[in-house]
Amino acid sequence: MRTRHAIGTRERIVRATSRLMQRQGYEATGLKEISREAEATLGSLYHFFPGGKKELAAEAVRHGDVEFAEFLRAAFDRVDDPAEAVVVCARELASGLRESGWVEGCPITTAALESAGRVPEVQKAAAAAFENWRSIVRVKLRESGFGEDDAEELAHTVVNTLEGAEMAAQVAQDDAPLHIAGRHLARLIASYR
């Protein structure tokens, strides 16, 4: 029965976990719920992830990592000016969040906060994701002529401000925080010119 589904079982499990954890976080997402959503059995789940929920969640966070990294890179490749690219990111984040009915925010933030200091595997994966995203922004800024230190610090604030604004937008069900964040980040970046 290995060919009943278009994509492999392991991949289906990871995607379902990532999607569920994006919406509900780590604690509220049960393994049975995952196996139902992924159309896989508990047996398959433990076959691929013998480490159980922690291991699966860490893998799901890594999945969210590359997903958002691709989103970032796409925007930065498309738009030349980094300040403008950040505005574009904020706008797309806002429309995506709105279209999901305010439930699909950052794919990893909720799990990252829940696991901080409690589930090391997940926390480490989340920390690596933030680092990855930051490095994408940093490289873009360096290519645009920013100094090493400025680029590194700006990358921190670009990622963290977008993150904070998306959280605020989700809780308030209003995309204004994201649009404002985009404009302010552009202004901040411009102030280094």
Next chain:
Amino acid sequence: MRTRHAIGTRERIVRATSRLMQRQGYEATGLKEISREAEATLGSLYHFFPGGKKELAAEAVRHGDVEFAEFLRAAFDRVDDPAEAVVVCARELASGLRESGWVEGCPITTAALESAGRVPEVQKAAAAAFENWRSIVRVKLRESGFGEDDAEELAHTVVNTLEGAEMAAQVAQDDAPLHIAGRHLARLIASYR
């Protein structure tokens, strides 16, 4: 036995809930754990909060709201220049987070994200908290001569950036994100002068 504890049972329950939810979030915090920590029984808990976990959590978020509001106001009262006040806030947030062993971040963020779109009582209390904090910053900026629109937008970004930076600091167990955020916010505010 009403006088066995220094402070009332209801207050003890709310404080314990707030503290536990700050560290572990909404889902991971059980009612039995709360009653143990608060030295109160399940009976007392349901006596004061007949709405159960949701009602208690919403009250705990309100508790975190006023707690952080007092922190903000204290910093803004102490430091005249709003840009400098934000730097002070970031610094104190960083040292507090570090001293707690990276477990006591924003008292409500985790619960806010977990409850977004799932537990309306908690989500509403969290949205109100963010609004409250933002209004404290806005008032400070207005008093310092900022225009209405600039003050409102800056208040959004000040709160959301601090929020995002604190989250990043907690996950990475490194307070650099907060220090950088403080400096960048000061620079952003100064750019309006």
Next chain:
DNA sequence: CTGCCACTAGAACGAACGCTCTACTCAGAA
């Protein structure tokens, strides 16, 4: 054809969950 093994299937386990329920204590009102 046979045997192997990656993978599927889901019943069952003990623990923990949120919540309900009855019984009780005891300060103060009548």
Next chain:
DNA sequence: TTCTGAGTAGAGCGTTCGTTCTAGTGGCAG
């Protein structure tokens, strides 16, 4: 003194949790 009701106390409800376990199934290497 009796009564009342706010508050305390915790056993136990049904459910779900993460996890374990045994019993398969079926494609493919030998």
